[in-house]
Amino acid sequence: MMTKTLPSSRTDSGGFADPENVGEHRGGPPRPAPGEHPRPEERTADRGPVDRLPLRLPLPAGHTEPVLDVVVPVFNEETDLEPSVRRLHAHLRETFPYPFRITVADNASTDATPRIAARLAADLPEATWIRLEEKGRGRALRTAWSESRAPVLAYLDVDLSTELNALLPLVAPLISGHSDIAIGTRLARGSRVTRGPRREIISRCYNALLRSTLAVGFSDAQCGFKAVRRDVAERLLPLVEDSGWFFDTELLVIAERAGLRIHEVPVDWVDDPDSRVDLVSTAVADLRGIARIGRALARGTLPTARLGRATGSTPPASLTAQLLRFAAVGAVSTIGYVLLYATLRPVTGAQAANAWALFVCALANTAANRRLTFGLRGRGGVLRHQAKGLAVFGLGLALTSGSLAALHHWTRAPGRAAELTVLVTANLAATLLRFLLLRAWVFTTGSRDGGTGGGPR
Numbered sequence: 001m002m003t004k005t006l007p008s009s010r011t012d013s014g015g016f017a018d019p020e021n022v023g024e025h026r027g028g029p030p031r032p033a034p035g036e037h038p039r040p041e042e043r044t045a046d047r048g049p050v051d052r053l054p055l056r057l058p059l060p061a062g063h064t065e066p067v068l069d070v071v072v073p074v075f076n077e078e079t080d081l082e083p084s085v086r087r088l089h090a091h092l093r094e095t096f097p098y099p100f101r102i103t104v105a106d107n108a109s110t111d112a113t114p115r116i117a118a119r120l121a122a123d124l125p126e127a128t129w130i131r132l133e134e135k136g137r138g139r140a141l142r143t144a145w146s147e148s149r150a151p152v153l154a155y156l157d158v159d160l161s162t163e164l165n166a167l168l169p170l171v172a173p174l175i176s177g178h179s180d181i182a183i184g185t186r187l188a189r190g191s192r193v194t195r196g197p198r199r200e201i202i203s204r205c206y207n208a209l210l211r212s213t214l215a216v217g218f219s220d221a222q223c224g225f226k227a228v229r230r231d232v233a234e235r236l237l238p239l240v241e242d243s244g245w246f247f248d249t250e251l252l253v254i255a256e257r258a259g260l261r262i263h264e265v266p267v268d269w270v271d272d273p274d275s276r277v278d279l280v281s282t283a284v285a286d287l288r289g290i291a292r293i294g295r296a297l298a299r300g301t302l303p304t305a306r307l308g309r310a311t312g313s314t315p316p317a318s319l320t321a322q323l324l325r326f327a328a329v330g331a332v333s334t335i336g337y338v339l340l341y342a343t344l345r346p347v348t349g350a351q352a353a354n355a356w357a358l359f360v361c362a363l364a365n366t367a368a369n370r371r372l373t374f375g376l377r378g379r380g381g382v383l384r385h386q387a388k389g390l391a392v393f394g395l396g397l398a399l400t401s402g403s404l405a406a407l408h409h410w411t412r413a414p415g416r417a418a419e420l421t422v423l424v425t426a427n428l429a430a431t432l433l434r435f436l437l438l439r440a441w442v443f444t445t446g447s448r449d450g451g452t453g454g455g456p457r
Helices: 040-044 081-095 113-123 137-147 164-175 197-214 230-239 247-257 279-299 319-348 350-373 382-410 416-445
Strands: 002-005 010-012 068-074 100-107 127-132 152-156 181-185 192-194 225-229 262-266 268-270
Touching: 068 081, 068 137, 081 100, 081 113, 081 164, 100 113, 100 137, 113 127, 127 137, 137 152, 137 230, 137 247, 152 164, 152 230, 164 181, 164 225, 164 262, 181 247, 197 247, 197 279, 197 416, 225 230, 230 247, 247 262, 247 279, 279 319, 319 350, 319 416, 350 382, 350 416, 382 416
Parallel strands: 002 127, 068 100, 068 152, 100 127, 181 262, 192 268
Antiparallel strands: 002 010, 152 225, 181 225
């Protein structure tokens, strides 16, 4: 067992695993001291060439030290802590085929939580606890994960809202070398969720906001049920600024932008009626975090290109680079559209010429943006991307056809120049809508590996 109060020294009768035995990664940036944030210049400054993460390999069999470290962050949880940790411990003893550790991370509790955590650490050989003098779930996870030597790091909420049978499916892809990060999702097919309409609406709106603003591909950023390989955590933690509830989202966004593979596990989840999360203050903090991450990605100050695996994959371009490439593809598409429309107009009439020209250019535009703007290669997901692209084409067709119909309604015999002017103007508006939909909808899930992958590659 191990008891630790930060920033005091650690007493450890069980000992951490020898780094040589668990394959410690030695190529990443230095980790911050426990509970300490890296300075901004350390997160963004170019410190010269850094080796990319090596190829993912399965963890070797026969481990005698903990393979999995499950962190349970708590603040004033004297009622739920002991029954939840004992239930988690019994479940891991019965179902997990490797050595494990449970770490209770106490966030400056003022009730009996520290005393209960100490008793659990004394009673359960696989249990340990740390004490932090400042609140913040992100701070607790950063500290516990930074100190752990286990090859796979996880966390779950103390209320055990997530069914524990999902824990082994969560960490198995990390142990096998299939994925870098694994998250539980309440918003995927196969999930079974019991919660009130208020939390359901807030959760769905938050994740929709993430997809529309940051173009993320994962479905549920807030589920308190996640795991990460330690070599990945060593690279990501120095870049994550948030110490509160936005910590999870920031970690996932950076990982996905680096091209790391995120595996999703549908979970059975029952809402905790005693939850004390302040939804208003948490929502405000999340919005600020989204704006901060969006600015960093647009400016290119996050060194995501140096975080990916050494597989030859290309991390997604920044928002600015995507906009420039999309504009170039759009300019060529517009020229092609005008030429096609002018060629077809005398034969088919205005509406049919507009529809055919827009249809052909939509197919070409989707293919070009897939490769040039969003960096997707290969044939995987091509049909799905084109199908979604045609749905976006339908919106563009409605906008341009509606504009053309309005012109003919107000002007009995408009000239060709007037028609082209109205259509080009309508196409510019449709182009902006197209970019937003391509970024937030078309080229997110299509880049995933069978529903488990990360961002566009």
